[in-house]
Amino acid sequence: DGGITQSPKYLFRKEGQNVTLSCEQNLNHDAMYWYRQDPGQGLRLIYYSQIVNDFQKGDIAEGYSVSREKKESFPLTVTSAQKNPTAFYLCASRNRAKSYEQYFGPGTRLTVT
Amino acid sequence: EDQVTQSPEALRLQEGESSSLNCSYTVSGLRGLFWYRQDPGKGPEFLFTLYSAGEEKEKERLKATLTKKESFLHITAPKPEDSATYLCAVQAYETSGSRLTFGEGTQLTVNP
Numbered sequence: 001d002g003g004i005t006q007s008p009k010y011l012f013r014k015e016g017q018n019v020t021l022s023c024e025q026n027l028n029h030d031a032m033y034w035y036r037q038d039p040g041q042g043l044r045l046i047y048y049s050q051i052v053n054d055f056q057k058g059d060i061a062e063g064y065s066v067s068r069e070k071k072e073s074f075p076l077t078v079t080s081a082q083k084n085p086t087a088f089y090l091c092a093s094r095n096r097a098k099s100y101e102q103y104f105g106p107g108t109r110l111t112v113t
Numbered sequence: 114e115d116q117v118t119q120s121p122e123a124l125r126l127q128e129g130e131s132s133s134l135n136c137s138y139t140v141s142g143l144r145g146l147f148w149y150r151q152d153p154g155k156g157p158e159f160l161f162t163l164y165s166a167g168e169e170k171e172k173e174r175l176k177a178t179l180t181k182k183e184s185f186l187h188i189t190a191p192k193p194e195d196s197a198t199y200l201c202a203v204q205a206y207e208t209s210g211s212r213l214t215f216g217e218g219t220q221l222t223v224n225p
């Protein structure tokens with residue numbers, strides 16, 4: 001089955017620690033995206049990548065970092081500089097040659113205390 | 114700046130009671146408008162893409178329509194399993210990376 005996997009589903013960290021969220025896709029999509037979702041707010045774009053070894057900041061990139069060393073993988077690191085890291089994080093991907101819609105993974109809920 | 118406003122924020126229906134959700138948008142040249150369904154604690158599930166005013170798409174009890182200023186998601190004879198949050202998003206022609214701008218969603222509850 002083709003799809004997007006995110007792990008872990010739930011993640012707990014202490015304040016001041018960096019944490020990396022995994023996103024893997026086997027859809028052969030070239031573009032990948034990271035969003036953050038908070039209660040009562042729409043999805044907000046953190047980072048996106050259209051090709052391997054290239055990525056751009058979204059609307060709320062401060063305190064986050066990404067890498068895109070492989071087409072299938074787009075990990076997101078939430079650093080200690082992110083002031084309000086507790087949120088639901090969603091990864092998405094898109095086939096740039098075929099369509100404009102993005103397909104989402106199941107999400108990771110991060111709680112920082 | 115692209116903007117998407119969804120209404121109502123929440124909607125309660127009885128099973129079989131048809132209704133519509135609204136998505137109003139402001140965008141400098143619409144490339145596409147997207148509808149997603151999101152269940153609690155899960156990622157959004159893609160439903161429809163609409164590209165031009167007058168376009169309609171259907172899937173089971175759902176029908177999406179598009180005008181130059183808004184989109185409607187019509188739900189005909191809903192069932193309890195249609196309960197979810199419905200998200201609307203737009204993409205502008207000049208958007209870098211084909212990024213989407215999302216509304217805050219409409220939380221739909223269908224009571225049996």
